[in-house]
Amino acid sequence: MKILVCISHVPDTTSKINFVDDNKTFDNQGVQFVINPNDEFGLTRAMWFKEKQNATVDVINVGLSNTETTLRKALAIGADRAIRIDSEPLDGFFVAKQITNYINTNPYDLIIAGRESIDYNGGMVPGLIAGFSKINFVTNCTSLEIDNNQATIEREIDGGKEILNCNLPLIIGGQKGLVEESDLRIPNMRGIMQARQKPLDVVPCSNQDLRTNSIKFHKPEPRQEVKLVSSDEIDKLIDLLHNEAKVL
Amino acid sequence: MSVLAYIESTQGKIKKNAFEIVSYSSALAKKLNVDCHVLTFNTDDSSELKKYGADKIIKISNIELDNFDAKIIANVTAQVAKSINANCVVLSSSVNSRYMAPLLAVELDAGYLSNVVELPSNLNPFTVKRTSFTNKAFCDSTINSDLKLIGLSSNAYGIKENEGKGIEEDFNPILLEKSISVKSTEKVSGKISIADADIVVSGGRGLKGPENWNLIEDLAETLGAATACSKPVSDMGWRPHSEHVGQTGKPVATNLYIAIGISGAIQHLAGINSSKIKVVINNDPEAPFFKAADYGVVGDAFQVVPILNEKLKAFKAQNS
Numbered sequence: 001m002k003i004l005v006c007i008s009h010v011p012d013t014t015s016k017i018n019f020v021d022d023n024k025t026f027d028n029q030g031v032q033f034v035i036n037p038n039d040e041f042g043l044t045r046a047m048w049f050k051e052k053q054n055a056t057v058d059v060i061n062v063g064l065s066n067t068e069t070t071l072r073k074a075l076a077i078g079a080d081r082a083i084r085i086d087s088e089p090l091d092g093f094f095v096a097k098q099i100t101n102y103i104n105t106n107p108y109d110l111i112i113a114g115r116e117s118i119d120y121n122g123g124m125v126p127g128l129i130a131g132f133s134k135i136n137f138v139t140n141c142t143s144l145e146i147d148n149n150q151a152t153i154e155r156e157i158d159g160g161k162e163i164l165n166c167n168l169p170l171i172i173g174g175q176k177g178l179v180e181e182s183d184l185r186i187p188n189m190r191g192i193m194q195a196r197q198k199p200l201d202v203v204p205c206s207n208q209d210l211r212t213n214s215i216k217f218h219k220p221e222p223r224q225e226v227k228l229v230s231s232d233e234i235d236k237l238i239d240l241l242h243n244e245a246k247v248l
Numbered sequence: 249m250s251v252l253a254y255i256e257s258t259q260g261k262i263k264k265n266a267f268e269i270v271s272y273s274s275a276l277a278k279k280l281n282v283d284c285h286v287l288t289f290n291t292d293d294s295s296e297l298k299k300y301g302a303d304k305i306i307k308i309s310n311i312e313l314d315n316f317d318a319k320i321i322a323n324v325t326a327q328v329a330k331s332i333n334a335n336c337v338v339l340s341s342s343v344n345s346r347y348m349a350p351l352l353a354v355e356l357d358a359g360y361l362s363n364v365v366e367l368p369s370n371l372n373p374f375t376v377k378r379t380s381f382t383n384k385a386f387c388d389s390t391i392n393s394d395l396k397l398i399g400l401s402s403n404a405y406g407i408k409e410n411e412g413k414g415i416e417e418d419f420n421p422i423l424l425e426k427s428i429s430v431k432s433t434e435k436v437s438g439k440i441s442i443a444d445a446d447i448v449v450s451g452g453r454g455l456k457g458p459e460n461w462n463l464i465e466d467l468a469e470t471l472g473a474a475t476a477c478s479k480p481v482s483d484m485g486w487r488p489h490s491e492h493v494g495q496t497g498k499p500v501a502t503n504l505y506i507a508i509g510i511s512g513a514i515q516h517l518a519g520i521n522s523s524k525i526k527v528v529i530n531n532d533p534e535a536p537f538f539k540a541a542d543y544g545v546v547g548d549a550f551q552v553v554p555i556l557n558e559k560l561k562a563f564k565a566q567n568s
Contacts, residue, residue: 014514017381092350123362124362130350139346156343177489213390
C-alpha cells in the first residue's frame with residue numbers, strides 16, 4: 001500500500017498571532033513552526049500502516065524552502081520520502097490543484113490530510129483533491145482500518161459517529177482519534193540522522209490558478225474586563241446573564 | 249441570477265441553524281438584487297422558511313437521500329444551483345456541510361471560503377470577513393470566481409425575520425451511484441450536540457475526576473445545554489474525544505459558554521472564542537480564562553456549581 005500524507009507547516013498552537021506589512025502578512029518572528037496537528041495524527045496512523053501492513057509513506061507539502069524543516073521532521077518520525085512543491089501556498093484551491101497534479105502522475109492507494117490546518121482553517125484541501133481526482137473521500141475521520149482493498153472508517157457527525165466502508169483509493173481528512181495524543185512520536189536521534197539521508201524531492205509548481213485572496217488580517221477587538229461576581233451572590237450572575245447579556 | 253441556501257433537516261424537521269443560513273442568504277440576495285432560493289431535502293413542512301426571506305423553496309423528496317452521502321448531495325446541490333443560475337451558494341458550518349462544501353466547489357468551479365462571519369463588505373471584488381488562526385484573527389478575503397460558495401460560521405449572523413415570497417417547487421434530481429456505504433450510525437440519544445446547542449457547559453481538570461461530572465451534566469440539563477470538556481480531560485479519558493473543544497478539538501460558537509474548572513490555555517480559548525458570552529468558574533483568580541471571559545466567579549466549583557444549578561432551576565421555573 002502506498003500512502004501519501006499531506007503536511008501543512010503551521011505556527012505552533014501556543015503562538016502569539018501578529019501581522020506585519022500593513023496587516024497583510026503573518027508575522028513569523030519568533031514563531032515556532034510545526035506539523036499541523038490534524039496532519040500529525042494522520043502521519044502517526046500512517047506509521048502504524050507502515051509497521052504492521054508494510055505500507056510505504058510519502059509526505060507532501062506545498063511551500064517554499066522554509067517548510068523543509070517540517071518535512072524533515074516528518075521523515076524523522078518515519079516517513080520514507082518527502083515531496084515539496086515549490087511555491088507559496090496561495091490558497092486552498094491552489095494547494096489542492098498542486099497536490100492533485102502530483103498524484104495524477106504518481107498514484108497512491110491512500111491519501112491522508114488533516115481535516116483543516118490550524119492557521120487558515122479553510123478545511124477544504126482534502127475535499128477539493130477528492131473532487132478534482134474523483135477519489136472516495138471521508139473527512140472528520142476518527143478511526144481508519146484497511147483490509148486488502150477495503151477501508152473501514154469512523155466519521156464524527158454532529159452528535160455522534162458513523163462507520164463507513166469503501167474501496168481504495170481513498171482520501172481522508174483526519175483528526176484526533178485517528179491515533180491518541182499519547183501515540184504521537186517525538187523523533188529520536190537515530191530518526192533525525194536517518195532523515196538527513198532520505199530523499200526530499202523539490203517539484204516545480206504547475207500553474208498559478210487560484211480562487212480566493214487573503215487581503216488583510218485583523219486581530220479581535222480587545223475585550224472588556226471580566227465582571228466578577230462573588231461566589232455568595234450567584235443570583236447576581238443569573239440576573240446579569242438574563243438582563244444584561246440576554247442569554248438566559 | 250440568484251442566491252441558493254443549502255440547509256439541513258433531520259427526520260423531516262428543519263434544523264435550527266437553517267434559519268440563520270436563510271436570514272443571511274436573503275440579506276445577501278437583497279444586496280445583489282436577486283431572489284433567495286432555499287434547497288430542502290426530505291423536509292415535511294418548509295413553510296416557516298418564508299418568514300426568514302425564502303423567495304423560492306426548492307423541495308427534494310427522495311428516501312435514498314436520507315443517509316447523508318457528501319458526493320451525491322454535492323452533485324444534487326450543483327444540479328439545483330445550475331438550474332436556477334445561482335451566483336452564490338451559502339451553507340452552514342455543520343460537520344456535513346463542511347464535508348460537502350469542497351466537493352460542491354469543484355462541481356460548480358466556485359471559489360469557496362469557510363468560517364465567514366459577515367455579509368460582503370464589497371461586491372466587486374467580492375470581499376467577506378472570515379475567522380482564521382482558529383479564531384485568534386479575522387481575515388478579509390476575496391473570492392474571484394463567478395460563482396461563490398460561502399460557509400457561514402455558526403451564530404455569526406443571527407436569525408433575522410424578513411418575509412420572502414415563499415413559493416414552493418419540487419425538484420427531481422438525478423442521483424450518482426454510491427461509492428461509500430454506511431455500516432452503522434450511532435447518535436447519543438437525548439443529548440444535545442455541541443454543534444446544535446445554544447448553551448455549552450464545559451468542565452476541566454479542576455473537577456478532579458470523571459466521577460464528578462454529574463456537576464456538569466446536572467447544570468447542562470437545567471439549561472438545556474450540551475456538555476464539553478478541555479483537552480487534558482479528554483486526553484486522560486475522563487470524557488470522550490467528541491466533547492473536547494479547543495484548537496485541535498471542536499470549535500464552539502454558542503450564545504453562552506460556561507467553563508468550570510478550566511484554566512484557559514491559549515489553545516482552549518482559541519476554540520471557544522467565537523462564543524458570544526463566556527462565563528468562568530474557577531478557584532484560581534489568576535487563571536487566564538478570567539482575561540477572556542465576560543463574567544467570572546472566583547470560587548470552588550464543588551460549592552458554586554450546585555448553588556448555581558438550584559438557583560437556575562428556580563429561575564427557569566419562574567420564567568417559563
